[in-house]
Amino acid sequence: xxxxxxxxxxxxxxxxxxxxxxxxxxxxxxxxxxxxxxxxxxxxxxxxxxxxxxxxxxxxxxxxxxxxxxxxxxxxxxxxxxxxxxxxxxxxxxxxxxxxxxxxxxxxxxxxxxxxxxxxxxxxxxxxxxxxxxxxxxxxxxxxxxxxxxxxxxxxxxxxxxxxxxxxxxxxxxxxxxxxxxxxxxxxxxxxxxxxx
Amino acid sequence: xxxxxxxxxxxxxxxxxxxxxxxxxxxxxxxxxxxxxxxxxxxxxxxxxxxxxxxxxxxxxxxxxxxxxxxxxxxxxxxxxxxxxxxxxxxxxxxxxxxxxxxxxxxxxxxxxxxxxxxxxxxxxxxxxxxxxxxxxxxxxxxxxxxxxxxxxxxxxxxxxxxxxxxxxxxxxxxxxxxxxxxxxxxxxxxxxxxxx
Numbered sequence: 001x002x003x004x005x006x007x008x009x010x011x012x013x014x015x016x017x018x019x020x021x022x023x024x025x026x027x028x029x030x031x032x033x034x035x036x037x038x039x040x041x042x043x044x045x046x047x048x049x050x051x052x053x054x055x056x057x058x059x060x061x062x063x064x065x066x067x068x069x070x071x072x073x074x075x076x077x078x079x080x081x082x083x084x085x086x087x088x089x090x091x092x093x094x095x096x097x098x099x100x101x102x103x104x105x106x107x108x109x110x111x112x113x114x115x116x117x118x119x120x121x122x123x124x125x126x127x128x129x130x131x132x133x134x135x136x137x138x139x140x141x142x143x144x145x146x147x148x149x150x151x152x153x154x155x156x157x158x159x160x161x162x163x164x165x166x167x168x169x170x171x172x173x174x175x176x177x178x179x180x181x182x183x184x185x186x187x188x189x190x191x192x193x194x195x196x197x
Numbered sequence: 198x199x200x201x202x203x204x205x206x207x208x209x210x211x212x213x214x215x216x217x218x219x220x221x222x223x224x225x226x227x228x229x230x231x232x233x234x235x236x237x238x239x240x241x242x243x244x245x246x247x248x249x250x251x252x253x254x255x256x257x258x259x260x261x262x263x264x265x266x267x268x269x270x271x272x273x274x275x276x277x278x279x280x281x282x283x284x285x286x287x288x289x290x291x292x293x294x295x296x297x298x299x300x301x302x303x304x305x306x307x308x309x310x311x312x313x314x315x316x317x318x319x320x321x322x323x324x325x326x327x328x329x330x331x332x333x334x335x336x337x338x339x340x341x342x343x344x345x346x347x348x349x350x351x352x353x354x355x356x357x358x359x360x361x362x363x364x365x366x367x368x369x370x371x372x373x374x375x376x377x378x379x380x381x382x383x384x385x386x387x388x389x390x391x392x393x394x
Contacts, residue, residue, distance in 0.1 A: 006262050007246040014240040017233075018226050029215050030247070031285055034260060036214075037248055043211040044244035047230065049204040051237050063231060065203050088228055 061105040109147035306344035
């Protein structure tokens with residue numbers, strides 16, 4: 001039988017550090033991996049590979065293997081920069097296939113309670129990019145949370161001196177929603193932003 | 198940005214192979230790990246370590262780092278063997294602190310539909326252990342599922358010629374249960390097995 005200090009229990013401990021994975025799930029995953037040694041090796045190698053290869057793009061700070069990343073060097077509209085909190089948000093926007101410009105990843109959002117100020121984020125780098133010229137529009141796509149909205153407000157003010165157009169993703173009813181169950185604030189935004197057909 | 202063939206996407210693919218982890222969770226875990234490179238390395242090393250160190254005990258087939266395992270070599274009652282389907286079940290029994298004998302891990306249960314017969318399990322090894330003598334009782338602790346019950350039935354018959362006492366874990370109402378919500382079959386077992394106070 002296994003002692004508390006065994007390598008399997010250490011693996012359970014490492015798995016437990018992952019978000020949403022508790023003791024029982026960690027044990028189940030560890031025993032599952034034990035049954036498929038091939039997958040265990042593949043996962044370990046994959047982790048090491050990500051560790052050495054993946055980093056932030058020096059221009060837009062998206063996670064990438066190449067520097068600058070494929071979007072910064074690609075055939076995209078350099079006049080528009082979409083500002084997101086993290087690379088996951090960037091991927092969600094890319095999945096929409098509705099945006100052809102550049103990105104800028106802030107690596108977080110302003111959070112006075114969490115002790116995160118503008119200088120802890122990639123905001124100086126964004127202002128520097130805009131300052132270099134050639135940018136017509138900055139699309140602010142931070143989350144619609146207290147932190148995201150605070151960041152959007154800060155960016156709007158900070159970008160004012162540069163004379164670029166600053167826009168924000170539209171609020172409204174999500175696709176496929178039953179209006180009955182949409183929260184009041186969202187319905188209010190949707191009404192205020194109503195479009196003529 | 199990341200291409201489909203990037204190492205991060207390969208890591209997402211590996212994580213998705215784990216039970217109960219879909220595309221979204223795998224992405225979330227991958228990005229979480231990306232933020233803590235130390236944990237990523239620790240997890241990778243832990244996986245490699247388990248891969249090389251952990252194997253089945255040659256006597257009882259429990260997962261172990263030493264061979265024979267700590268239970269087989271420990272100061273335990275060698276006259277009793279508790280038969281379990283897998284090492285997780287063994288760990289659950291050990292947590293109860295109510296058993297001081299040996300174990301035997303079958304590495305599965307008989308399943309005609311799944312094409313798993315007695316010879317695919319560690320049943321020959323169990324019979325050999327019992328045949329060597331010194332065993333008074335075999336406690337069958339396979340699960341109370343169709344497969345587990347079929348295995349228990351098979352083992353009862355197979356162990357008959359050896360003249361050892363064969364017992365089965367008690368059926369009944371789980372601790373902390375509201376009888377109202379316990380299924381009828383369990384209540385029936387609990388009534389039939391009622392004890393005098």
